Amino acid sequence: MTRGKSGIHSYANMGKDECKTMLDALNKVTACYRHLVSALGSTSDSQNLREELKKTRKKAQELAVANRTKLTALLKDKNTSTDDRAEYERLWVLFSSSMELLEVDMKRSLEIGQDFPLKVPTRHLIQTGMTGSTTTVAARAMSVQNMKYEGDANIDTTDLKELENEIEKVDQMMEEMEMKVQVAPWAVEAKQEAGAELKSTVSVGNSSVGVISICEEEPKETVEGETDLMKVFAGIIFTAVLLIAGILGYLVINL
Amino acid sequence: MTIISDRDHAQHYRPRMACLKKVEAIVVQMQHPTNGVKRSEQKLNITTIPHVMAGQDIIAWIVNHMKINNEEAQAFGTMLVAYGYIYPLQDHIRLVLKPDGSLYRFQTPYFWPVQKWRPEDTDYAIYLAKRNIRKKGILNVYEQEEYNKLHKWMNHKWDFIVMQAKEQYQAGKERKKPDRVVFDCQERAYWIVHRPPPQTHSAMDYGVDRHIDPNTEEKETCEYYRRIIIYTQQAVMRSKVKSSVSLGAFVKYMTTYKEHDPFLVPCLPSNPWQTDDDLYWELNVSNVDVPTKMRVERWSFSFFELLSDPRGRADFKIFLKKEFSGENLAFWEAAEEMKWDAASSMSEKAESIFKTFLTPGAPRWINIDGRTMGLTVKGLEHPHRYVLDAAQNHIFMLMKKDTFYRYLKSPVYKDVQKKAISPAPHTFTDVQLQQNSRNRRPSIHPIITWQQEQEEKAKAAAAAGPVDLKKLKEMTSKLDRK
Numbered sequence: 001m002t003r004g005k006s007g008i009h010s011y012a013n014m015g016k017d018e019c020k021t022m023l024d025a026l027n028k029v030t031a032c033y034r035h036l037v038s039a040l041g042s043t044s045d046s047q048n049l050r051e052e053l054k055k056t057r058k059k060a061q062e063l064a065v066a067n068r069t070k071l072t073a074l075l076k077d078k079n080t081s082t083d084d085r086a087e088y089e090r091l092w093v094l095f096s097s098s099m100e101l102l103e104v105d106m107k108r109s110l111e112i113g114q115d116f117p118l119k120v121p122t123r124h125l126i127q128t129g130m131t132g133s134t135t136t137v138a139a140r141a142m143s144v145q146n147m148k149y150e151g152d153a154n155i156d157t158t159d160l161k162e163l164e165n166e167i168e169k170v171d172q173m174m175e176e177m178e179m180k181v182q183v184a185p186w187a188v189e190a191k192q193e194a195g196a197e198l199k200s201t202v203s204v205g206n207s208s209v210g211v212i213s214i215c216e217e218e219p220k221e222t223v224e225g226e227t228d229l230m231k232v233f234a235g236i237i238f239t240a241v242l243l244i245a246g247i248l249g250y251l252v253i254n255l
Numbered sequence: 256m257t258i259i260s261d262r263d264h265a266q267h268y269r270p271r272m273a274c275l276k277k278v279e280a281i282v283v284q285m286q287h288p289t290n291g292v293k294r295s296e297q298k299l300n301i302t303t304i305p306h307v308m309a310g311q312d313i314i315a316w317i318v319n320h321m322k323i324n325n326e327e328a329q330a331f332g333t334m335l336v337a338y339g340y341i342y343p344l345q346d347h348i349r350l351v352l353k354p355d356g357s358l359y360r361f362q363t364p365y366f367w368p369v370q371k372w373r374p375e376d377t378d379y380a381i382y383l384a385k386r387n388i389r390k391k392g393i394l395n396v397y398e399q400e401e402y403n404k405l406h407k408w409m410n411h412k413w414d415f416i417v418m419q420a421k422e423q424y425q426a427g428k429e430r431k432k433p434d435r436v437v438f439d440c441q442e443r444a445y446w447i448v449h450r451p452p453p454q455t456h457s458a459m460d461y462g463v464d465r466h467i468d469p470n471t472e473e474k475e476t477c478e479y480y481r482r483i484i485i486y487t488q489q490a491v492m493r494s495k496v497k498s499s500v501s502l503g504a505f506v507k508y509m510t511t512y513k514e515h516d517p518f519l520v521p522c523l524p525s526n527p528w529q530t531d532d533d534l535y536w537e538l539n540v541s542n543v544d545v546p547t548k549m550r551v552e553r554w555s556f557s558f559f560e561l562l563s564d565p566r567g568r569a570d571f572k573i574f575l576k577k578e579f580s581g582e583n584l585a586f587w588e589a590a591e592e593m594k595w596d597a598a599s600s601m602s603e604k605a606e607s608i609f610k611t612f613l614t615p616g617a618p619r620w621i622n623i624d625g626r627t628m629g630l631t632v633k634g635l636e637h638p639h640r641y642v643l644d645a646a647q648n649h650i651f652m653l654m655k656k657d658t659f660y661r662y663l664k665s666p667v668y669k670d671v672q673k674k675a676i677s678p679a680p681h682t683f684t685d686v687q688l689q690q691n692s693r694n695r696r697p698s699i700h701p702i703i704t705w706q707q708e709q710e711e712k713a714k715a716a717a718a719a720g721p722v723d724l725k726k727l728k729e730m731t732s733k734l735d736r737k
Binding site: 024027028030031032034035037038039040041042043044090093094097098100101104108111112115116124125126127128129130131132134136137139140141185186187188189190191192193194195196197198 | 279282283284286287294297304305306307360361362363364365366369372375377378384385387388391392402403406410411412413414415417418419420421422423425426427429430431433434437438441
């Protein structure tokens with residue numbers, strides 16, 4: 001078929017796009033997992049947090065296995081062009097770096113979880129100043145609107161055993177990865193240049209900048225209240241416009 | 256492959272940091288709701304963030320809990336801050352515990368220092384990228400430098416770093432505002448401890464990595480016991496010295512070198528590492544005209560000291576020239592050169608030394624006993640690095656027992672002693688010290704000093720050459736007459 005070649009290309013592109021979306025998802029879950037682990041042992045620790053950690057971890061595992069099978073299949077294929085191969089190697093480096101971060105975070109969460117059990121009579125959680133819950137972060141990781149908590153009361157101890165097993169599984173997976181796929185990570189060239197993170201986050205928003213400038217000890221006036229004000233202002237304008245439109249319509253109809 | 260902490264293929268381990276676990280126990284005790292440190296709240300315009308402590312309260316608690324006095328408590332508290340278990344909210348770069356109302360907060364256990372987990376460069380790069388986003392591209396100077404460095408050598412991971420930084424930033428925004436502030440402060444404090452800003456000192460500095468994992472117990476296999484057996488056998492075979500004798504030697508060494516140890520006595524004029532003023536090094540350069548008094552005194556301690564100091568050796572050479580017995584030292588120096596020289600030059604060196612020093616009737620014939628001479632001549636047929644060792648030692652002992660003491664009583668030495676300078680100690684104020692640290696400049700490149708040395712050596716060789724020929728002519732004429 002004359003369309004065979006383009007067919008293969010489109011299949012390869014589809015493979016690339018699939019990989020990219022899956023990697024993005026894995027990336028998001030890794031970032032959220034790190035945020036959750038940093039709250040372990042502090043005053044924002046709770047049974048909910050342990051459950052969130054467990055769920056996020058499981059999701060990360062699924063994504064990791066899916067990514068790995070897809071990428072190993074793509075990389076083992078001998079018929080890919082050099083450009084494609086370079087792209088797959090880049091994706092592979094992304095994947096393995098994500099996995100490294102995840103592995104370290106899982107091991108740390110095991111250690112901290114063992115050091116700070118929740119079911120003891122006198123809990124000595126470190127008073128770090130964080131008091132809010134991490135539900136929103138976990139919801140972001142799981143890509144759901146609201147988190148549902150169905151864990152039992154002993155989740156902190158039962159989960160740790162599972163965590164150990166999972167860490168072993170991840171270890172094995174990483175070793176297999178290193179053996180099977182011959183990718184030289186240092187040979188990969190990154191597509192982003194220095195400062196690339198500034199480009200797509202132009203819409204940072206004023207709220208976080210304002211609050212955190214206090215942390216920097218610069219005696220700037222907080223712009224923290226402004227976003228709320230702005231929202232209220234926008235609401236007022238909107239209702240005013242609606243009212244005017246209603247009045248004009250009424251007048252038009254009457255006249 | 257990529258280096259992961261547990262499967263570290265480079266096999267470098269951090270040394271044991273035993274204090275960390277003990278400090279953690281104390282930090283947990285500080286959390287006690289009634290017996291722990293007194294806590295208050297931090298008011299930031301609209302939000303209030305709880306769990307804030309004043310420096311004086313922390314010190315009071317430590318004094319109470321550990322039953323120590325105020326100064327020790329302050330030192331201990333500073334250690335807590337320096338390791339990163341507590342971080343200051345104001346003046347976050349100087350990690351000290353101030354005994355006043357300045358505010359501190361506890362660090363979350365994820366950011367505690369742990370011996371097993373070293374802070375990775377990937378994480379630091381992600382942190383810098385996040386900070387870049389937050390500060391809209393304007394980082395501190397040293398942070399910008401680190402960022403560029405990391406971008407250069409971690410380039411293959413840079414996509415990942417950017418992606419992760421953006422994701423972590425977005426995930427962070429999901430939390431409530433006070434928690435966001437606290438998290439940013441925590442992260443910043445963590446990286447100040449583990450990547451200290453310039454001209455600050457990190458408490459986590461630990462020197463060289465270990466080659467074996469200090470946390471694993473060594474398996475007691477056959478090989479292990481074999482090693483122990485060999486070690487103890489060799490220990491038994493070592494020659495033993497009476498403890499009274501060896502202790503006497505220690506005492507003698509310590510009394511002689513007491514004033515010359517820079518740890519015990521401050522070196523004059525000032526320690527360059529502490530005051531950033533390198534006058535001490537300038538005065539003690541190897542080819543200086545007027546040496547310092549301490550240096551000259553050191554030459555009188557032992558012959559080895561005199562020879563190992565290049566200025567002392569030059570002085571000794573002048574003395575020997577006056578006595579016309581320079582061949583001993585020349586032979587000793589030639590043997591030293593042969594020891595340290597390249598392997599390819601062994602045979603030529605051996606030949607030249609033989610011709611100059613050892614053949615009967617040589618221009619600079621040395622006087623060593625028959626047995627050593629026989630051994631050396633036989634060895635020179637198959638020359639190697641240490642073939643002149645026996646002769647060199649013999650000459651060394653000759654010089655030490657005879658010429659050295661004459662040197663110490665000679666006018667040459669007394670002259671040098673009189674001329675030697677004793678620099679006055681520096682007294683720098685704080686302002687001057689800061690100025691000194693700003694005016695630090697690199698010194699002469701070692702290549703240039705090496706080139707200068709080579710030139711001087713060439714000049715000395717050229718100067719010595721014609722004299723040899725003259726002497727040779729004299730000796731040959733003497734022999735002819737005989």
